[in-house]
Amino acid sequence: MDTPAIATRGLTRRFGEFTAVDQVTLTVARGQFFGFLGPNGAGKSTTIKMLTGLLAPTSGQIEVLGLDFAAHPIDVKRQIGVVPEGLALFGRLTASEYLRFVGRMYGLDRATVNQRTDELLEFMNLANEPKKLVTDFSHGMQKKLALAAAVIHGPKVLFLDEPFEGVDALAAGSLKSMLQRMTARGATIFLTSHVLEIVERLCSHVAIIHQGRLVANGSLEELRAGVALAGDISHEKLTLEQIFLRVVGGTEANGEEALQELSWLA
């Protein structure tokens, strides 16, 4: 059996008394498009920060492509690309300067960096603003640039924290195609998003974290089957949103009740 792209065992992170991530154990196989979901404050960003080396776990183990992150952080970082929550951009560079900087930081030779920078800028529709500083970009443009930077070195595992937030529909379409082609070629994508339709359309496997604990994990079909079994309903009708609401404890009925309270809303 292949070594998984990502494997965590008992991953825990505490901030003082508060446990943000509690004993999370999950496995993401190579080539999977993996969706990592959870309500606000559930521990998604904390988990992704630990998986990418931005945050040290309090306890537990992380392996990426079979390498222990704690023991081989540099080797792991060479293999992964990340679009973190804060985008990690250098605002006082232009887009091409930033991509060239990132490429060189990953040890790419100059010719490769130049070629990939040009291609990525064209692909992301950022090539027509050569003199504009990143700080002056719109949020969507910054997001696209962060994505370009995350893939410039051809990572085998890509971590994306809300990658489509603020990106226009045209660009989002191109990006989704690009990501799907990456997984077809064997790359693994670990994605968090609040837009469940996107996750449902792109991801083959989904995990749901709630109050720091992993409450669901499997393929979409497995999740549907599990939720249907628990609720005694036909699983074919369930959307990811319905699965999500049932798993994290909310129901559509609750939402409707809440709306009844706000009857003065037009």
Add this chain to the structure above:
Amino acid sequence: MAGVADGRPAPARYGLVSRLAREQYRALALARWRIIAHSLRSRRGGLDFGATIMSYVMGVGIALGPSVALGMGAWVALTHHHPLAIAGEFWAVCLIWQFLSAMAPALAGQNPEMNHLLRYPISFGSWVLLYLLYGVISPSSLIGALWCVALWIGIGVARPDLVGWAALVLAVFALFNLLLSRAILAWVERWMAQRRTREILTVAFLFFALAVQMLNPAFYQHRGRLPFGLKRATVVRVGSEIKGLQEVFPPGLASDSVLRHARRQTAPSAAALGALLLWMLAAGGTLTVRLRAESRGESLSEAPRRIASGPRAEGRRRQTGGFSGPLAAVFEKDLRYLLRSGPLLYALATPPVMVFLFSSMYRQGAWSSVPRGDALPLSLVWAFLGLTRLVYNNLGAEGAGVQFYFLSPTPMRTIVLGKNAFYLLLFALEAAAISAMIVYRFGAPQASVAVATVAWLLFAIPANFAAGNLLSILMPYRTSLTRMKGEAGSLGNTLLSMFIQLSLLGVGVAIFIPCAVFGKVWLATPLLLALAAASLFAYLRILGNVDRMVENHRESLTLEVMKAR
């Protein structure tokens, strides 16, 4: 939800004192009060509030001296018939009022609150009123108003019959100043709202401040005579022309109105007041035009422009140097950051300018008794100062980009080494410029002094970088590359860095002075070289441990540097 659930809102009236407007003023006052109250809940907020109160008290204290002078000046001008003196006082009040007002946003940034209010159904009149109210409580207006009262008291004591008229003239004059200052502020804010114009203004202001420093030696070198070789006759002729010209401007009109009233020339006095009123209306009109544009949703953000079509601009491949790899990438990135940061360029330009200024005093001023052989080492100490902010907080300007260093496979040691290499180049350039200036003005120093200076630099540079790398990791703070202002969390780092630099200088002095006193300057060199070896060793040890230290402080470092303001 009672009241809201009742259904349709009553037809709204948006007058200046309508019910809605009064509710809005009340809500705003309450919100302001709650913000202050909440800020007091934290120790830091309490300190900030206390500091604000103290700054107001100190501002009033500082303004009180000139108030007394203005009041007495007005009294003397009227009792001893010096019409130009009172005009000068009005001009001083007007210019200082406007200057203080215009400087506020350049240093503290624009006031976003007014623009936020535009989201609400607030009438234009109410919005303008609030904009003026914010102006009334600004330090410049408070000081200006205090000085107007001082002038009024001085005039009233000298000529009690002028109390009423002077009060009227001064009220119009104060209102003019308020409107003008708010109009200027509105335009400055309009420029400050965009990064490019903001940076141009900031750099212009900084270099203006530096240029003002240059006036000092000009006056210093011409004591007892007019500066720049000006002739007295020229000054008198220009002065009389200015005297005639100033009478058509508001300070001249205000003083003219008071003085003519004192001479019982009622009609000319009223005409001058009328002209002053016209100026006031013009200032109000200028302000209204600007505020009207803002209230209509004028976009001043850095929103992306429409994407230009056509071929891409050439020259994108332009890069510095011919070497590659992470070290060069960091070097190149920091160079680009420097070239795009006005405050950093200013910080680097300041030491050579200051050395030039001090060298003037050193040559012929009060410091001329200090041995000239010390000029080179003392001047090179200045070269360090321009780099303090960079060396001792070398990750502070990265903002969200600091995350990238943790994500990339490049060890932090390489990143820090790249930064140190860049700072070394900057220091070499600074030192070369300063040394050339010193040699040009004083001649070449003694060989033994020059060698000892180089030995001290070999000790001080690695020691500075070692301490800088430590503080950058242990006490980082987010810093702005576009504004010259105090940064939250910078105080401890700044004090420590200053202490370290003074200590390094102290070590050099403690070795050099005894050697010089005993006529054995050559002995300083081997002693300093021994210290240099020790400091290089310390630098390499710290560099070797950078990754471990950064790992241990990863969260606090990221949090501080990415901190939102």
